[in-house]
Amino acid sequence: MKKLFATSVLSLIVICVAHPAIAHVPYIEKRDFSEEHPFVVHDSVENSKAIYAWFETGIDVDVYTFEVTNPVTVYVQALVIACPALEGLLPWFAVVGPGLPVPDEGLPFELPKGYGAIIVQNKNPGAPRDSFFEPFSAKTYYDGPEFNQEVTEPGTWYIYYWDPYQIGGDYVAVIGTNESFSLLNIVRSLINTPKIWFNLELHTKCK
Numbered sequence: 001m002k003k004l005f006a007t008s009v010l011s012l013i014v015i016c017v018a019h020p021a022i023a024h025v026p027y028i029e030k031r032d033f034s035e036e037h038p039f040v041v042h043d044s045v046e047n048s049k050a051i052y053a054w055f056e057t058g059i060d061v062d063v064y065t066f067e068v069t070n071p072v073t074v075y076v077q078a079l080v081i082a083c084p085a086l087e088g089l090l091p092w093f094a095v096v097g098p099g100l101p102v103p104d105e106g107l108p109f110e111l112p113k114g115y116g117a118i119i120v121q122n123k124n125p126g127a128p129r130d131s132f133f134e135p136f137s138a139k140t141y142y143d144g145p146e147f148n149q150e151v152t153e154p155g156t157w158y159i160y161y162w163d164p165y166q167i168g169g170d171y172v173a174v175i176g177t178n179e180s181f182s183l184l185n186i187v188r189s190l191i192n193t194p195k196i197w198f199n200l201e202l203h204t205k206c207k
Contacts, residue, residue: 024050024174025185026137026192028201033062035109038158041066041175045074045157048176050137052192052201053161055091057168061109064159064173068097071152076159077174078122078144082131083206089169090122091144093161099153108162117160120145125165137196141172170204 027049033039039051045066053062078091094107100116111117122145123129130143151157161173181189195201 024048029053038063051173076147079172097157
């Protein structure tokens with residue numbers, strides 16, 4: 001196992017050095033991304049990130065936040081690993097910001113005053129789901145819903161993810177598309193990607 005792990009890390013180093021912009025920067029949720037402790041996007045929201053997170057059973061809303069000062073393109077996606085234990089997990093998310101319309105349907109969180117939301121729904125339970133293999137994480141994922149739109153209103157913006165069926169499980173919050181790796185993010189990838197290869201980020205048994 002140690003030899004395999006060392007070989008995997010070496011392979012990742014070669015990939016990152018030779019092709020530093022081929023994948024999302026991987027983050028792993030260590031504590032709940034609540035409204036009190038959200039995931040904060042410190043760099044541009046356009047830079048690609050894959051946040052490996054999970055829902056507790058029941059109502060569990062994860063919160064991500066970013067600042068808008070100039071017009072930016074916001075890309076968001078919800079992915080789930082394609083395995084039997086997560087087949088029923090169908091995350092929804094909402095992009096929340098100033099100037100957006102207030103949705104008619106209920107939300108599992110309170111909108112900040114003066115804010116609206118665009119809700120992005122997943123497929124219905126039991127509906128067929130396409131899947132794809134992602135080589136950087138060495139995993140197959142169910143293709144999930146996407147948001148891809150320019151936003152212009154300055155202020156603090158939010159992305160809320162939740163599981164409307166409250167079954168819980170692991171999911172991936174994808175934010176941004178620009179594959180631009182800083183030295184810090186290369187180090188983060190070297191630390192987190194082997195964990196993802198060996199399923200150490202998972203809270204669900206997924207074989």
